[in-house]
Amino acid sequence: MAKSKTIKVDYLARVEGEGALHIRYDDSGVHDVKLKIFEPPRFFEAFMRGRDYLEAPDITARICGICPVAYQMSALHAMEHALGLVPTPELRALRRLIYCGEWIESHVLHIYMLHAPDFLGYDSAVAMAKDHPKIVQDGLQIKKAGNALVRLLGGREVHPINVRVGGFYRVPGTTELETLREQLQQARALAEDTVRWTASLPFPQFERADGDQYEFVALSHPDEYPMNEGRIVSTQGLNIDAQEYEQYFREEHVEYSNALHSVLEQRGAYMVGPMARYNLNFDRLAPRVQRLAEEIGFPPFCANPFQSIVVRSLEVLHAFDEALRIIDDYRPPSEPFVSGTIRAATGCAATEAPRGLLYHRYSVDDAGKITAARIVPPTSQNQKTIEEDLRLMLPQFMHLPEARLRARCEQAIRNYDPCISCSTHFLQLHLQRGAGALG
Amino acid sequence: MSNTQGKPKLAVWKFASCDGCQLSLLDCEDELLQLADSIDIAYFMEASSRQVEGPYDLSLVEGSITTADDERRIRAVRDQSRALVTIGACATAGGIQALRNFADVEEFTAVVYAHPEYIATLKTSTAISAHVPVDFELQGCPVNKRQLLEVISAFLHRRPPQVPPHSVCIECKLRGNVCVWVAHGTPCLGPVTHAGCGAICPSYNxxxxxxxxxxxxxxxxxxxxxxxxxxxxxxxxxIENLRNFNAAAPPFERESRRQEQRDGEE
Structure with a gap:
């Protein structure tokens, strides 16, 4: 009988939050893959009940310190859907602008500090900086520009205070936005270098066979690369409104994880995030971004998850072009926010967090107090796909020495930039070689 | 590998939290590499897979205690740390997740999870200081990254950190803001709230x-x-305002409970 082996990683590094991996396999195949989330639950959906509707963006921001704007955006849109509020086009543009800042800050953190060290064999960006100082310093400067954008519009980088149901508490003047232009333009040039650099990294070759291919799920909007709005579409023909989300997607609670697993009814696992957005919306990327992808020979449909780092860098470049366009066209809104009558209602919305689709639903009573809340973060949606990736790619990498195999598995998880604090109501890596019980 | 000999060792620990406070360290884009030159970042799971064993000269602790395992883990962290500094509202006051302290956690679990029996959690979310001695508490949800650098620098040079304990009102005056309460009748917690954010909310109306x-x-x-x-x-x-990100900070908790009773009497 073939000897059973285990790969175990008790505490995944360079991901946001606390997770572990446990894989059991032998020469005949992979028998068990568990991505365990041991991040303790914080019960946001429970303690939101009874809170004021205006608090939803401030409270849900605290689900994640890396993508607070995403939580604020989904919360706002869901509340506005419930209350029938429609922010003006000027307010909508400012929301896209702060979201651009977060995409830049979050993606660049992941590209340079969490993921790139895997490709070049370092344990951190700080260690990588000893041999590649310019690369790391450039990364930090790009990230800084993203943060400057969030700080100007939101008041601070982490947990911004300026977004409000209906709009903002205060909107910037034209000259305030102008002060950012030079920094954004310089960082944009570095972001273009980032695309060329990430595209030159050594990628493990992995593509799923026919029959195992990903179903990519993302928002799609007729006129723009998706961020705040659009229909939920997939590469298998799904095309629904956010209001129909819960009819098509279901969360399962598995024993080994504090994160719920999200599946598509009758179809199972799917992928959200940069690759899904890119594959479903390539033609709506900024023209200069499409041209650069073509110039470096990067295809408009990316199926190798290890290349998600290139897709992220293309999205960073897009976010700079979009931010500069919004600043060029900026006209200050006449009012910082729109308001309306509070009424008992239920509303939902999905927006594109840096890591993928983020769904919120709230019910409020006639005093504006929340009576029910439901939040489905991107990482819970990707969790099952991450496990499937590991199961499918392991046979191909089994010849590697144990330490490199474990590192490859960790890298495969980081392809998804998992955000574990988000998904708890959400991760732990154990690769198992040799007999022994699962821990 | 860089020469780490003789450099003070820094560790960053996470308990129940959003990662925002440790992210503040990575948000020091202009200082991070210089900081990494002068100290050995010996344990920082969010940023590095390198794990150097203790003891550590300075441990920064983010997050609150919400599980029995974490009750044990924080004691092990304290044992390995010459100085232990909590960063942020979770580690200092229990965080937003301390709202469970005012409710029934079993009911909370049932609301969020289909199989509550899979979930191991304590009935309360508590500050680190409720479990081990703490050398300094840096408040804020999230902490201010300038203050974070100041605290690291102070502890490594064995001097007291310069973090003023006065109210947000003082920062507002220093910024030259018009008082949102006096001028616009906007309810504001500034008079009772610890400075450090730079009075950003009043600056944004x-x-x-x-x-x-x-x-x-x-x-x-x-x-x-x-x-x-x-x-x-x-x-x-x-009650909503006293009972949010620092709900279990003693002065806010006492007052929110008093306000609850007061209305019961009226």
Whole structure:
């Protein structure tokens, strides 16, 4: 009988939050893959009940310190859907602008500090900086520009205070936005270098066979690369409104994880995030971004998850072009926010967090107090796909020495930039070689 | 590998939290590489897969204690740390997840999870200081990255950190803001809230919502009186504001419970 082996990683590094991996396999195949989330639950959906509707963006921001704007955006849109509020086009543009800042800050953190060290064999960006100082310093400067954008519009980088149901508490003047232009333009040039650099990294070759291919799920909007709005579409023909989300997607609670697993009814696992957005919306990327992808020979449909780092860098470049366009066209809104009558209602919305689709639903009573809340973060949606990736790619990498195999598995998880604090109501890596019980 | 000999060792630990406070360290884009030159970042799971064993000269702790395992883990962290500094509202006051302290955690689990029996959690979310001695608490949800650098620098040079304990009102005056309460009648927690954010909410035309927690000796009873009498704030608004990101900070918890009882008497 073939000897059973285990790969175990008790505490995944360079991901946001606390997770572990446990894989059991032998020469005949992979028998068990568990991505365990041991991040303790914080019960946001429970303690939101009874809170004021205006608090939803401030409270849900605290689900994640890396993508607070995403939580604020989904919360706002869901509340506005419930209350029938429609922010003006000027307010909508400012929301896209702060979201651009977060995409830049979050993606660049992941590209340079969490993921790139895997490709070049370092344990951190700080260690990588000893041999590649310019690369790391450039990364930090790009990230800084993203943060400057969030700080100007939101008041601070982490947990911004300026977004409000209906709009903002205060909107910037034209000259305030102008002060950012030079920094954004310089960082944009570095972001273009980032695309060329990430595209030159050594990628493990992995593509799923026919029959195992990903179903990519993302928002799609007729006129723009998706961020705040659009229909939920997939590469298998799904095309629904956010209001129909819960009819098509279901969360399962598995024993080994504090994160719920999200599946598509009758179809199972799917992928959200940069690759899904890119594959479903390539033609709506900024023209200069499409041209650069073509110039470096990067295809408009990316199926190798290890290349998600290139897709992220293309999205960073897009976010700079979009931010500069919004600043060029900026006209200050006449009012910082729109308001309306509070009424008992239920509303939902999905927006594109840096890591993928983020769904919120709230019910409020006639005093504006929340009576029910439901939040489905991107990482819970990707969790099952991450496990499937590991199961499918392991046979191909089994010849590697144990330490490199474990590192490859960790890298495969980081392809998804998992955000574990988000998904708890959400991760732990154990690769198992040799007999022994699962821990 | 860089030469780490003789450099002080820094560790960053995470308990129940959003990662925002440790992210503040990575958000020091201009200082991070210089910082990494002068100290050995020996344990920082969010940023590095390198794990150097203790003891550590300085441990920064983010997050609150919400599980029995974490109750044990924080003691092990304390044992390996010459100095231990908590960063943020979770580690310092229990965080937003301490709202469970005012409710029934079993009911909470049932609301979020289909199989509550899979979930191991304590009935309360508590500050690190409830479990082990803490050398300094840096408040804020999230912490201010300038103050974080100051605290690291102070501990490594064995001097007291310069973190003023006064209220947000002082920062507002220093910024030259018009008072949102006096001029616009906007309820504001500034008078009882610890400085450090730079008075950003009033600078963006909204009242402070207390995310930096209580200042030194806050007069919360008087604040509540004026909110009621002058601004017409109702009980729900008062309690919501005292009971958010620092709900279990003792001065805020005492006051929110007093306000609850007060309305029961009326």
């Amino acid at each position: 909204r009242g402070c919502y207390g995310c930096y927690g209580p200042k030194e000796n806050p007069n919360t009873a008087s604040l509540c009186h004026w909110w009621r009498e002058e601004l017409g704030a109702d009980q729900a608004t008062l």
